[in-house]
Amino acid sequence: MCLRLVLVQLLLLIVANAALTTTQLAQPKLDCLKKCGDLEIKFPFGTEEGCFLNEDFFINCSLSKPLLRRSNILVTDINIEGQLQVQSFVSRNCYNETHKIKNSTARFRMGQFTISEAQNKFTVIGCDSYGYIKGKIGEKNYSAGCISSCERLVDVTNGSCSGFGCCQIDIPKDMKRITVKAYSFERHKNQSVHYNKTVPTTVDWAITGQGKCEEAINNQSFACKEHSDCHPSGAEGYLCKCKDGYRGNPYLSNGCQDIHECSDQQGNYKCHRQAKCVETEGSYRCECPKGYNGDGEIDGTGCTSNQLPVTMISLGVGLSFVMLLVISSSIYFMFKKRRLIKLKEKFFQQNGGLLLQQQLSKRSGTCDTARIFNAEELKKATNNFDEKRIIGRGGYGTVYKGFLIDNNPVAIKKSKIVDQSQIEQFINEVTVLSQINHRNVVKLLGCCLETEVPLLVYEYVNNGTLFEHIHNNDNAPTIPWETRLRIAAETAGVLSYLHSAAATPIIHRDVKSTNILLDDNFTAKVSDFGASKLVPMDVTQLSTMVQGTLGYLDPEYLHTSQLTEKSDVYSFGVVLVELMTGKKVLSFDRPEKERSLIMYFLFSLKEGFLFEILENGIVNDDNKEHMREVAMLARRCLRVKGEERPTMKEVAMELEGLRRMDKHSWDNAQVNIEETEQLLSEKSYNCNYGDGSNSTAAYESMTDHALVAFDGGR
Structure with missing residues (x-):
């Protein structure tokens, strides 16, 4: 019985930029094994010494099964144009009534192989489940993940991933040394679920270690043989392809053979019906019979009788060609323009x-x-x-x-x-x-x-995101506490306006530091309303598919799917903690108890060492009390039950009061906030739209999207 099944899959494409670990083999032996099981082995791949280009192209056939190098990954097909079909493992995490019964981690350690962002998807399947993918891009570590939630896994539609019981994220370019890990939020006993231990995967390979084509062509180990061309592939490799008019294996000497177009059963030549097809090296030509002139080609002048004087024929052909070209061009551009106009009209109406x-x-x-x-x-x-x-x-x-x-x-x-x-x-x-x-x-x-x-x-907005500034070691110390407090107050003011001042209330649903842009004066600009929801005036909560960003997501919303304005309050509380500590919300580079910033922040408040975790350089004797009060406010925003959290209007007023405490009393600050909101509301309501509505805000996206963790916003 699987309690919460999580399948983490790498689908479709893993690009292999194989590093040269040994001297490259110029040509294979004559008696190399041609098949391993049902798989045809094609050079530069091989199954024994002297039969493969280098160690990265070694296929282990000792068990009569083609396994790529020593990774035990089964190869099911080799394409000479740069692809492999393999079977890769998945990670899973299952429980029975009392304990974990299945737990596995999938790893990909294949030398310099990298993963293509174009055709791979990182996929998690399960209820109350989540998974992570970790690896390296160059010398930098990368990690990301997503959450899958549903009532029953058997309700998930086979062959699709719409966000119900399944989630997906893109895999970044040039990622290698991959580890995928499956987790479960709760060890619920659910139902027996069948799953695959492996998934089909497409691997792209290339020749590396010699540089791009311009450098590699002068190398003694250059892999492209006669009648072939070099094509760049990946970050630092290349592939060989037979020239036009040739086909075969470009990595073998004389591997690219001339295509006999004239005798080809498919008739891949374009000679006029009266012309004769003559084979040439790597191509062909069309010859008109005696008594005819022309190039003999269907797309050319064809073959015309020369009974008339050559000058008249030439003049007639020339004039006809010019007229035909003018008429054809006019008709072509007219139809092309008309087709483009119709396509635009179609998209416009659609x-x-x-x-x-x-x-x-x-x-x-x-x-x-x-x-x-x-x-x-x-x-x-x-x-x-x-x-x-x-x-x-x-x-x-x-x-x-x-x-x-x-x-x-x-x-x-x-x-x-x-x-x-x-x-x-x-x-x-x-x-x-x-x-x-x-x-x-x-x-x-x-x-x-x-x-x-x-x-x-x-x-x-030209100064990047709040996330980039507070998590960049070069920028973070330069942002003083007063500026951070102002950014927090401005952001809270926007959310308060959306919740209570707009004619139709709006829930942003994806409040995070990457969705707060900054201008040259560090003025906050809230962006990315792609996940937002309009809330009818007589409705206090909405039932929606869970959507948001891992670490900022309201736990009550995650477990109940009931979206309220208090969900934005929780996410804003997370941003407050980011501003105070300068730490990322989730980080696996920190000790285990510090990986979740919110859990560690609440623990520091409880144990009395708050100032030890705050951003270096922003705390001083003058602002300690202010920072303590903001921390208390953040704790109230982060309460598990939404009904116990303050409203965004209360949060905005309290932050504005702290900003103005030195110059004005709390009452004056409250009056200023209320007057500002009243002015904004009056200005919005003056825009009568002619249909009886006075709505002032909405979101950008036409669809609800699946949960995407670690997604940057702008």
């Missing part, structure tokens, strides 16, 4: 463009509204979405820095997926979010609906 135009026409003249950008404008702004313009990647999409025609910088977010069932809600929320006029909320300027997935355009 993404709710007509509905957005109706919403904007109702609200015209009442206040600032969302602008509808065209695709060419944003393509030009981002230099055709150049990768060099990427400033952030998240669970919901990629963020690019762009410059509009007036040279103003903007942040352009390109979503990953579209949920057609929520288009109407998405359009309504875009028009509402674009009209928020809060100085501490990142402003949504507009969107583009002419592309397959909508593009959202925001104001650009």
Whole structure:
């Protein structure tokens, strides 16, 4: 019986950039074993000394099963173009009524092999389960994980991972020396579950140790043989491929053989019906018969009779060709333009463009509204979405820095997926979010609906995230306590405004330090409303799929799936502790009792050594009492039961009171907060949208996404 089954899988692709551990073999022996079991062995792979390029290409066949090196990973297929199919192990964690009965850790130690971020997914399956993946990217350690939650594992849909009883995260580029580990929150006895011990995995290999093609081609051990070309692969390797007109094994001498196009049964040549196909080295040519002129090719001039004078034929052919070219080009570009216009219209309607135009026409003249950008404008702004313009990647999409025609910088977010069932809600929320006029909320300027997935355009905030500043050893000591307290008060003010001042209350649902941006003056800008929820006025809690970030997630929400405004209060309490301690919320590099920052923080308060865990350089005799009061406030925010936590309005007022304690009394501070909120509310309510609504905020995303741990926000 498995109590909480967790399967951690590495699917589809592990790129192998095999390091050269021995001198490379130029060519294999003539009597090398061609098969191991049912697997065909192709050089540079081999099963015995003198048959493989180097140790990384050794296939162990001593047990009549092809095993890659000494890792005991079963190889099921070898592709000479750079892939292997293997069976890799999974990690699992199971319990019976009294104790743990199955526990395993999956490790991948295959020399310099690295994992491709393009086709791998880290997957956790189970109820109340979570898993971690750890490894190295260059010389840096990397770890990430996600949580899987459900009522019964048997209810999980086979072959899919929508977030119910299953979660997935992307694997970063160039990751190696991997360890995956499965855990369970509670040792519940559930039901018997069958699971695979291995999963099929695709491994990409390349020749490394000689540098890229430009360096390797001058090396005596250069692997590409006659009639082949070198192609860069991975961070520092290359692959060999036969030239056009040749096929075979480019790593063997004379392995690339000329394709006989003229006698090929598939007829892979393009000669005119009156022309003759003649074989040439690596190619072919078409010859017109006697009495005909032309190149003999179907796509060329073909073969034409030369009974007329050659000059007339040439002139006629030339004029016809020019006319045909002009007409064909005109027709081609006309159809291409028409096809592009129709495609844009399709995407525009599919993404709710007509509905957005109706919403904007109702609200015209009442206040600032969302602008509808065209695709060419944003393509030009981002230099055709150049990768060099990427400033952030998240669970919901990629963020690019762009410059509009007036040279103003903007942040352009390109979503990953579209949920057609929520288009109407998405359009309504875009028009509402674009009209928020809060100085501490990142402003949504507009969107583009002419592309397959909508593009959202925001104001650009240029000083990075709060996470980057407080967890960077070079930056953290330079942020004094007064600035940290102001950032906390500004963030709390935004959440208080969303919860209580907006016409339709909003729960952010993903409050964390990576979603708090900073400008040059270290003014806080709350961003990433991709997981937020609008709350009807007569509803106090919502039942939703659990969504958030590991370490910041409200434990009551995690176990009940009941989302309330107090869930944001808990997450904000975690941010307060980050600001005070300068420590990451979760870290496996710390001692076991300190891995969870929140547990260690609460323990320090209980045992009376709070100031020992605070950020070095920010504590002094003048602010100790303030920091103690903020710590007490954070503890109240982190209470397990949501009903025992303060509201965000109370939190914002208390933080603002601490900031102004030296100049004003608490009563004056409270009056200022209430007056500010009243002014903000009045300003928002002045924007009448023509449909009876006065909503002032919403979120960016069209879909609910699966839980993504360690996801950076911008």
